[in-house]
Amino acid sequence: MSIPFIDLQAQYHLLERDIRAGIERVLAHGQFIMGPEVEELERRLADYVGVRHAVSCSSGTDALLMPLMAWGVGPGDAVFTTPCTFIATAEVVGLLGATPVFVDIDSRTFNLDPARLKAAVARVRSEGRLRPRGVIPVDLFGLPADYDEIARVAAGDGLLILEDAAQSFGAQYKGRRAGALAPVGATSFFPAKPLGCYGDGGAVFTDDDALAEVLRSIRIHGKGSDKYDNVRVGINGRLDTLQAAILLSKLDVFPHELEARQRVAKRYDDILAGMAETQFVPDGYLSAWAQYSILLRDKGERMALQGALKKDGIPTAVYYPKPLHLQGAFAALGCKEGDFPVTESVSRRIVSLPMHPYLVDEEVDRIGASVRKTLSQFREEG
Ligand SMILES: *Cc1c(COP(=O)(O)O)cnc(C)c1O
Numbered sequence: 001m002s003i004p005f006i007d008l009q010a011q012y013h014l015l016e017r018d019i020r021a022g023i024e025r026v027l028a029h030g031q032f033i034m035g036p037e038v039e040e041l042e043r044r045l046a047d048y049v050g051v052r053h054a055v056s057c058s059s060g061t062d063a064l065l066m067p068l069m070a071w072g073v074g075p076g077d078a079v080f081t082t083p084c085t086f087i088a089t090a091e092v093v094g095l096l097g098a099t100p101v102f103v104d105i106d107s108r109t110f111n112l113d114p115a116r117l118k119a120a121v122a123r124v125r126s127e128g129r130l131r132p133r134g135v136i137p138v139d140l141f142g143l144p145a146d147y148d149e150i151a152r153v154a155a156g157d158g159l160l161i162l163e164d165a166a167q168s169f170g171a172q173y174k175g176r177r178a179g180a181l182a183p184v185g186a187t188s189f190f191p192a193k194p195l196g197c198y199g200d201g202g203a204v205f206t207d208d209d210a211l212a213e214v215l216r217s218i219r220i221h222g223k224g225s226d227k228y229d230n231v232r233v234g235i236n237g238r239l240d241t242l243q244a245a246i247l248l249s250k251l252d253v254f255p256h257e258l259e260a261r262q263r264v265a266k267r268y269d270d271i272l273a274g275m276a277e278t279q280f281v282p283d284g285y286l287s288a289w290a291q292y293s294i295l296l297r298d299k300g301e302r303m304a305l306q307g308a309l310k311k312d313g314i315p316t317a318v319y320y321p322k323p324l325h326l327q328g329a330f331a332a333l334g335c336k337e338g339d340f341p342v343t344e345s346v347s348r349r350i351v352s353l354p355m356h357p358y359l360v361d362e363e364v365d366r367i368g369a370s371v372r373k374t375l376s377q378f379r380e381e382g
Contacts, residue, residue, distance in 0.1 A: 002313030003354050003363050006192050010358035011257075015249050022245035035241030041248055045203055048251070049179040053212035055204045056239035057219055060166040060188020061088040063202035064136070065095065066237060067162050067184045070214040073098045077133035078124045080159070082112045083324040083335075084343040085138040089164050090324050099130055100333070102325045104340040106146075108280035110293075110350075112137045113342075114149035121157045134160035139168030139178055141319070141352075142194060142261075142288030143279055147173055147181040162186060166202075167290035169195045170258045174284045179205040189239075189247060194261070194288045195254055197243040260357035261289040264364055268292050268353065271368030275375050291319060292355040294371075299348045301378055306351060308374040314367050317352045 012019070026035060038056055045054035057063050073079060077098040081089050082105050090100035103120045106113045112135075121132045135154055137145035147163070154161050165171075166188035168178035179185035187193075189201030204215050220227050222234030265287070269278060276294040281287055296302040306316050323343045325335035337344065353367055 003315070003359075003367065004356075005315040005317060005354045006356045007358050008191060008196070008356075010356070011250070011253075015253065018249040018252070019246055022249050023242060026241050026245050032241050034238060035244070037241050037244035037248060038239055041239075041244040041251075042203070044248070044251055046205070048254075049177045049185070049205050051180045051185075051205045052207045052209065053205065053215075055206075055212055055215045055219060056244065057202045057204060057237045058239060059200040060186060060190060060193070060202040061092060062219075062235065062237040063166075063186035063188065063204045064088060064162065064164060065092040065235070066204055066215050066218045067186065067206075067211070068092055068096055068098070068134070069218050069234070070211055071134065071160055073133055073160075076131055078130035079134045079136060080112075080117055080120055080132070081136040081164075082138050082140075082343070083326075083340050084110055084140060084320065084346060085164065085324065086166070086320065087324060087327065087329065088166070089136055089138055090330065093136070094330070098133065100324075100330065101130070102333075102335065102340060104342045105140075105346065107342050107346075109143060109146075109282070110140045110279055110346055111143065111145040112150065114146055114153055117150065118153045118156075121153065121159070125157075132157055132159060134162060136162045136164050137182070138164040138166075139171060139181075139288075141279060141293055142168045142171050142178075142290040143281060144168060144171050144173035144178055144181055144285055144287075146282075151182075160184075165205075166190075167193060168288045169193065170254060171288040172286035178288065179203075180207075183208060184211065189243065194258070194290050195247065195250060197246050197250070199240065199243055201239045201243045201247065203239075257357035258288065260359075261355070262286075264355060264357070264359050265289045265292055267361060267364045268368060271365065272371060275372055289355055291317075291352040293319070293350050293352040295346065295349045296351065296375075297349065301375070302349060302351050304378045305371065305374050309367075309370055312366075312370045314370055315354060318347075318350060319352055320347060323347050 161182035163185035222232035224231035
């Protein structure tokens with residue numbers, strides 16, 4: 001019997017009546033654009049994350065784009081980020097004509113390394129070609145980056161901080177929730193994320209009243225008093241009312257799901273102890289476990305493991321097979337293999353195992369046993 005990588009059906013089974021009722025309500029009132037569910041969702045998201053404003057929008061990508069637009073980031077600006085992330089994190093920087101400047105990751109957390117950030121900012125400043133403007137730390141696989149250290153570096157250099165919390169909704173860092181770990185946070189409701197809708201969606205979080213107003217304007221074509229009064233260049237960035245209704249149902253069970261993810265991760269940790277390195281969760285951090293990933297010794301071992309697990313009906317995934325600095329989209333930056341050795345090593349050795357809140361202990365045990373067996377055999381032979 002094969003195990004799904006992410007089981008959206010199990011969740012739907014549990015919530016079907018509620019989700020259908022929510023969809024029916026939207027069909028009945030017919031306010032498909034910015035209907036009452038959008039406002040209700042934004043209130044509940046803001047409460048959960050612990051910020052004054054949640055501005056929902058059409059995707060996680062737009063949730064990253066809109067704050068950069070609000071800040072006026074553009075040509076000549078350097079925005080620092082990690083090459084070990086999904087393309088969207090750096091794509092929004094390029095889209096605005098600014099320059100993404102990559103900074104290697106910490107080898108244990110896989111997140112942006114604050115010490116390397118400091119060095120990268122100093123280098124850009126001394127080169128004098130670009131103006132250091134902001135940093136986008138990513139909470140990779142659901143684990144928050146080290147925001148205290150990043151804020152210290154950013155404060156010294158006057159950098160804006162935008163948290164990419166696309167994978168970390170629900171996570172915590174020193175008692176604060178992901179999305180609220182920087183002056184602005186962005187999350188995604190793509191179906192496979194910890195809190196996912198049934199299409200594209202996202203949200204921006206902030207305590208800044210003035211910024212929230214600008215974000216709400218950018219989201220609807222730079223509207224002023226209404227959408228036919230346009231005071232700035234914006235986008236069509238709204239979240240569908242139907243998706244908001246679906247998210248309201250899912251938010252009800254989210255805290256329970258987050259606990260279930262902790263249970264699955266803990267069980268994997270126990271079974272795999274000593275076999276493979278896992279993502280290090282420092283004290284005071286809670287991961288949302290968007291992915292549960294392990295580091296193998298090398299690419300060969302990873303290929304062998306993926307093949308063996310596949311035969312056992314266990315899917316795996318590699319995030320990310322090609323680091324951003326080696327993507328064709330950023331060829332103009334002139335980066336090359338060897339520029340970010342930690343990211344490159346992780347990219348060759350990492351693999352993610354099935355992870356979702358509805359994995360039962362027996363399934364985790366079966367996956368864990370299959371990983372242990374394969375790695376032991378492979379290492380004996382090797
Ligand atoms: C998914 C993701 C995004 C983009 O979110 P979309 O909703 O797919 O646009 C951005 N950053 C990271 C790290 C992501 O994982």
